Amino acid sequence: MLRRMITFMQVLVSGFATGCIYGLVALSFVLIYKATETVSFMQGELLMVGAFAVLALNVGAGWPLWLAALCGVAGMVVLGAVLERSVLRRAIGQPHLTAVLLTFGLGMMMRGSVTTVPAASHSMHRLPFPFAGETLTVGPVPVAAEHVAVIVATVLLAAALTLFFRHTRAGLALRACSENPRIASLMGVSVSRMHTLAWALGAGLAACAGLMLAPVTFVHLNMGLIALKAFPAAVLGGMTSLPGALIAGIFLGIAEAIAGLMLPEGVKDIVPYALLMIALLLFPSGIGAAFARGGARLAR
Amino acid sequence: MRSFGLISIRSMVAAVGMATAMTLSVSASATPGVSDREILVGTIQDLSGPIAMLGTPVRDAMLMRFEEANQAGGVHGRMLRLAVEDAAYDPKRAVLAARKLVQRDQVFAFLANMGTPVVMATMQMIVDSGRPHLFPFSPHELTYTPLHPLKFQMFAPYQDYMDAAVRHMVGANGYRQTCLLYQDDDYGLEVMKGVEAGLAKIDMALVERTSYKRGATDFSSQVARLRAAGCDFVVLATVVRETVAVMAEARKIGWEVDMLVTASGYSAQTHELGGDAVEGLYGVTVLPHPYAEGADPALADWIDRYRARFGVAPNVWSAMGYTIADLFIQAADAAGPELTIEGFVSAMASLHTEGDIFGGPAYRFSPDDHLGNRYGRIAQIRDGRWEVLTDYVD
Structure with missing residues (x-):
């Protein structure tokens, strides 16, 4: 019985950590969607390029890992901003599909550029995190250090984002812009700057998710595939709710892991999507909206 | 009319001659992609x-x-x-x-x-x-x-050499509970067929099998499941990244079980990325990795x-x-x-x-058999590199 409990806890923690990464990528989807009404299909590629950028600075240029990570993420923020200024801005006013296809194309270009580096396309790489491969024991439950790191980093990032959106001018302006760009611009908020900021943040968040994924799945060309799981999380969260996206990501991660342990073989792969459908039937506007309604009811 | 008829006959002859010449020249250089140079x-x-x-x-x-x-x-x-x-x-x-x-x-x-x-x-x-x-x-x-x-x-095919490899491993090490972790696609199913066929030949069967989808990041539930089934030998139909993740997960929970990966997991990347976690992993290889050292x-x-x-x-x-x-x-x-x-x-x-x-x-190719080689060898990761342990097993 104890052994079963321990196994259950182990799987739960792994699922939670995986869910955090789904959640972070989902956050980046939602951040961009809320501010610009564009579904970005290049988040997976941004995640991959971010991880490769850190790898290049660390292994290629020999920078210490913390500096490489900082500069890599900062570089991705700049890349997001530059892409918005140079390319994505031109899709404003065009049909939705234009922007979607544009992000697809940009993603393919990013992927293509990484494949031109022989060392990148030949193999997978590891970032030398000090905790990689270590095991911690929490009570009787052995937990991978990288999973703990992922959870801690997600909590810190979520806290930083909350502070940013609640207490900084730029964060408030971005929120205002997401709620109603017309009124925001009447209030003196530069909508186009906010778009740049949203893409920059979206790219930065994707890069952070890439960094967290690196010790779990290593750095390789296909690490961006995780976006396929993160997108349902974003939808489940309601596409417009930042906490909703994070919670939905964690929910999917845990559901997937527990289903793999408890349910008959072959069922686990259906579970996240079945749950997604049920949740959308029950809460058509997403988990985030359902939570918000619940909160409002409680407040009344 | 006469002259026209003559011309016509001449031109017809010429046309036929040209056509014949063209056919001949085409058949002379008919092999596509091959020129004199x-x-x-x-x-x-x-x-x-x-x-x-x-x-x-x-x-x-x-x-x-x-x-x-x-x-x-x-x-x-x-x-x-x-x-x-x-x-x-x-x-x-x-x-x-x-x-x-x-x-x-x-x-x-x-x-x-x-x-x-x-x-x-x-x-x-x-x-x-x-x-x-x-x-x-x-x-x-x-x-x-x-x-x-x-x-x-x-x-x-994976089926052929995994059949032989599994029989060899079970015979040499006396495993009683063989299990399989496979990628849920043609590759994984092919390996499963081979493993099942190999075990059937020695009157055994798979004790537990569990799968993952390509691109999966977390293997904790699969490894927990295999451990709960009491496996003492796990065949991995995985590629490099999943192999490392599965081994790391097993070592994390303190499960020392022998694992054998197909030739898809036999790569220098497996030990470069996996480090200590993959020490002792068995693998099937057809061609040895070209190590510079030694x-x-x-x-x-x-x-x-x-x-x-x-x-x-x-x-x-x-x-x-x-x-x-x-x-x-x-x-x-x-x-x-x-x-x-x-x-x-x-x-x-x-x-x-x-x-x-x-x-x-x-x-060895022959007019009746166009498959040049059917066998693989068993290798193991020792001190951070693949060591070939056996000759080609059949």
């Missing part, structure tokens, strides 16, 4: 898709072998040229690539097409166009059975040349690409100066090789 060979690779990590070294090594042959004067004076198309593991793009290589580039043969979906989508079209379909990276039976004059293969002079020289040409160290895929190109050259050479497709496939169907600088198997 050149042999053009096509390959459909994955250079940008999910298995670009395999496709790139394969392409590079084939180029390298062709360049070496050209520097040495070519094959019967003809230079070898490789026309590479990138299909990114996508069957739709592969069909377009195959059509282009057949119709526009007029290649002589297809070499080392990459990936089962690509091969399944294009193989029929290629052999229907009369081009040899050689050594595709698809360990699927259809690539050499039923016997077809134009199909040749050097990679045995290489004999011929292999060390090859590694240096590869590094100088492409700027990265070669891996087991490079060794495969090089071997494939080398087999092609040997058969083309044996086919003689008048290179035709018939001549080439008949030379291929009697090609026997005697090992190579990599320590690969001796390939």
Whole structure:
């Protein structure tokens, strides 16, 4: 019985950590969607390029890992901003599909550029995190250090984002812009700057998710595939709710892991999507909206 | 009218004569992709898709072998040229690539097409166009059975060598509870068939099996499940990343169980990425990894040349690409100066090789059997590198 409990806890923690990464990528989807009404299909590629950028600075240029990570993420923020200024801005006013296809194309270009580096396309790489491969024991439950790191980093990032959106001018302006760009611009908020900021943040968040994924799945060309799981999380969260996206990501991660342990073989792969459908039937506007309604009811 | 009739007859004769001459000249140079100076060979690779990590070294090594042959004067004076198309593991793009290589580039043969979906989508079209379909990276039976004059293969299906490898491992180590963790696609199912067949021959059966989808990040539930089933031997139908993740997960929860991975997990990357977690992992190998350290002079020289040409160290895929190109050259050479497709496939169907600088198997092709090798060897990760433990097991 104890052994079963321990196994259950182990799987739960792994699922939670995986869910955090789904959640972070989902956050980046939602951040961009809320501010610009564009579904970005290049988040997976941004995640991959971010991880490769850190790898290049660390292994290629020999920078210490913390500096490489900082500069890599900062570089991705700049890349997001530059892409918005140079390319994505031109899709404003065009049909939705234009922007979607544009992000697809940009993603393919990013992927293509990484494949031109022989060392990148030949193999997978590891970032030398000090905790990689270590095991911690929490009570009787052995937990991978990288999973703990992922959870801690997600909590810190979520806290930083909350502070940013609640207490900084730029964060408030971005929120205002997401709620109603017309009124925001009447209030003196530069909508186009906010778009740049949203893409920059979206790219930065994707890069952070890439960094967290690196010790779990290593750095390789296909690490961006995780976006396929993160997108349902974003939808489940309601596409417009930042906490909703994070919670939905964690929910999917845990559901997937527990289903793999408890349910008959072959069922686990259906579970996240079945749950997604049920949740959308029950809460058509997403988990985030359902939570918000619940909160409002409680407040009344 | 008379003169008109005469002219008409003359012109008809001339036309018939020209047509005959053209037919003759066409049949004289009818072998596509072959001129007096050149042999053009096509390959459909994955250079940008999910298995670009395999496709790139394969392409590079084939180029390298062709360049070496050209520097040495070519094959019967003809230079070898490789026309590479990138299909990114996508069957739709592969069909377009195959059509282009057949119709526009007029290649002589297809070499080392990459990936089962690509091969399944294009193989029929290629052999229907009369081009040899050689050594595709698809360990699927259809690539050499039923016997077809134009199909040749050097990679045995997973089913064949995993059957033998599992029987060998169970026999040598006395495992009682064999389990399987597999990728939920054709690859995994093929391995499952092999493992089941091997166990059935020694009156055993799989105790537990569990799967994952490609791109999965978390293996905790699968490993927990296998442990709960009391497995003492786990066969992994995984690729590199999943192999490392599964081993790391098992070691994390303190489960010391023997695991055997297919040739898809036999890669230097497995121990480079996995470190201590993968020590002791068994693997099946067809060609040994070309390690620079401890290489004999011929292999060390090859590694240096590869590094100088492409700027990265070669891996087991490079060794495969090089071997494939080398087999092609040997058969083309044996086919003689008048290179035709018939001549080439008949030379291929009697090609026997005697090992190579990599320590690969001796390939034996015959008119009745177009699969050059059926067996793999068991290797184990010891002190951070693969050590080959056995000869080819059958």
